[in-house]
Amino acid sequence: MSEEKTKEPGQTSELKVSLDPASSQEAAEGKELINRRGFMQGTAGVLAAMALGSCSWQEFFQNNFRRMTKGEIEQTVERLRSEYKQKYGKDFVVDAEGPIDGTFFGYALDIQRCIGCRKCVYACVEENNQSRDPQIQYIRVLRFKDGDMDLEHSTIYYDPEEVPEKGYYYLPVQCQQCENPPCTKVCPVQATWTEPDGIVVVDYNWCIGCRYCMAACPYMGRWFNFADPVIPADKVNVNTHYLGNRPRMRNVVEKCTFCIQRVRKGRYPACVEVCPVGARKFGNLLDPNSEISRIIQTKRVFRLKSELNTQPKFYYFFSI
Amino acid sequence: MTNKIAICLAVLTIAVSFLGIQLHETRICVAQSQLDSDEPTGKIQDSSEQEFPVPLKPLSKTISPCRACHGPEKDFPVNFKRREDLLVHTNIKLNHGGVRLWCLDCHSPDNRNLLLPLSDGKAIDFEHSYLLCGKCHGTKYRDWKYGIHGKRTGFWNGAKNYYLCVTCHDPHSPRFKPLAPMPPPDKPWTPKESAQRK
Numbered sequence A: 001m002s003e004e005k006t007k008e009p010g011q012t013s014e015l016k017v018s019l020d021p022a023s024s025q026e027a028a029e030g031k032e033l034i035n036r037r038g039f040m041q042g043t044a045g046v047l048a049a050m051a052l053g054s055c056s057w058q059e060f061f062q063n064n065f066r067r068m069t070k071g072e073i074e075q076t077v078e079r080l081r082s083e084y085k086q087k088y089g090k091d092f093v094v095d096a097e098g099p100i101d102g103t104f105f106g107y108a109l110d111i112q113r114c115i116g117c118r119k120c121v122y123a124c125v126e127e128n129n130q131s132r133d134p135q136i137q138y139i140r141v142l143r144f145k146d147g148d149m150d151l152e153h154s155t156i157y158y159d160p161e162e163v164p165e166k167g168y169y170y171l172p173v174q175c176q177q178c179e180n181p182p183c184t185k186v187c188p189v190q191a192t193w194t195e196p197d198g199i200v201v202v203d204y205n206w207c208i209g210c211r212y213c214m215a216a217c218p219y220m221g222r223w224f225n226f227a228d229p230v231i232p233a234d235k236v237n238v239n240t241h242y243l244g245n246r247p248r249m250r251n252v253v254e255k256c257t258f259c260i261q262r263v264r265k266g267r268y269p270a271c272v273e274v275c276p277v278g279a280r281k282f283g284n285l286l287d288p289n290s291e292i293s294r295i296i297q298t299k300r301v302f303r304l305k306s307e308l309n310t311q312p313k314f315y316y317f318f319s320i
Numbered sequence B: 001m002t003n004k005i006a007i008c009l010a011v012l013t014i015a016v017s018f019l020g021i022q023l024h025e026t027r028i029c030v031a032q033s034q035l036d037s038d039e040p041t042g043k044i045q046d047s048s049e050q051e052f053p054v055p056l057k058p059l060s061k062t063i064s065p066c067r068a069c070h071g072p073e074k075d076f077p078v079n080f081k082r083r084e085d086l087l088v089h090t091n092i093k094l095n096h097g098g099v100r101l102w103c104l105d106c107h108s109p110d111n112r113n114l115l116l117p118l119s120d121g122k123a124i125d126f127e128h129s130y131l132l133c134g135k136c137h138g139t140k141y142r143d144w145k146y147g148i149h150g151k152r153t154g155f156w157n158g159a160k161n162y163y164l165c166v167t168c169h170d171p172h173s174p175r176f177k178p179l180a181p182m183p184p185p186d187k188p189w190t191p192k193e194s195a196q197r198k
Helices: A002-007 A012-019 A024-029 A036-054 A070-088 A119-127 A182-186 A212-216 A270-274 A291-298 B002-036 B126-136 B138-146 B191-197
Strands: A093-095 A105-110 A140-145 A168-173 A192-194 A200-202 A222-224 A239-241 A253-255 A280-284 A300-302 A314-318 B043-045 B051-053
Touching: A070 A093, A105 A291, A119 A140, A119 A270, A182 A192, A182 A212, A200 A253, A212 A222, A270 A280, A280 A291, A291 A314, B126 B138
Parallel strands: A093 A239, A105 A314
Antiparallel strands: A105 A280, A140 A168, A192 A200, A222 A253, A300 A314, B043 B051
């Protein structure tokens, strides 16, 4: 077929003839030919191989996380641990801990303090086992010219010798953990939902990779594994959570979870702890004495794209 | 008779108002003592009565103890005059509040191992320097106590680590120093480019 194409690319009538699968001329020439039976057989074979080859019986018939019983969760965690042990040669902790009672998480970021050093980006990559190549980074640090608030005019590829640069300010954007999230509504299989403590999570094993949620998110807060994620075995974080930073597979969507594996144990998220200027604040919105509540009470705060009524729990504030 | 009643009423009102003032004063005293509880104890108390540790910034060996040179036994007179060049502390470039501040606006002239006292007259040691910073930067000090200003690590629902003001801000030149940024993210690539990458 390709030979014919190169010989006479302009003559479409001949091409049409050659495309016909029932063409006996081609069969006689001994070229590859796909007829309906062959296609069906091949598809069935591929499907069977996918079902039995790449994943185990238990994985294939695994239920949605929210419908799993306690025993099923334990079995799944054990299976995941043995899988990760085989792949990375390390003993993993895979939590499936539920939310702490009386918590509803919020986050605040001081855009007058942020200097755009991207330390949070790389702390997040290491904490959350994000793929290094192809690169996935949950946090994007946008750089704006002073006085400009148009997201379209911002850049994330700035690379000066030193930050902060004069005449610019920085606005890190990650998942905004909306109270009215568009991404969970569009999921056709309910693989993503809001936990009772306000964290929007993904069940990677239930995700079918349709990327509707990515199209729905106005903050570009979700990432898709187009290829097998690559994490160096010595860099992998073994303290994981089922809904959080456990190593992902190809063709699933992932996102920031406020470091669910840390915050459900009372710790601060990794980005909060690494920030050299202390611009990132995290806490319980239901506690009137927490940092986040005090910031909302006493500082000028705004939320990104608030006109969309997504009601993010991620606040930006001015401290000066 | 009516006169007596009037006098009684007057006495009563005076007594009540006096008591009221007394109560008001005691309240002020309580508030004052709460403020005073910020005196150097090595711990900070926030509104929920939790104590948080403040890790110290290690002082360099060359400059401490200060009293080795500035002590009473050394004949090294206190010079209150502002000078451009210092004899010994050549590594200190004073850039705090323009030309308005001078060494002895923070360091105690009598005892160089301490800082100037608050209004209560007690000198502040280097471990509690945030009290002295709070004298001028009151709003920042308040925000820092509530965790709004500055970095905190540890547990959002438990023990938190505070950092002293001087951990991040050099007190002699407090503006935050510029950093080299981490590398920018990869630009998106097409399948063709991805084949070239490998």
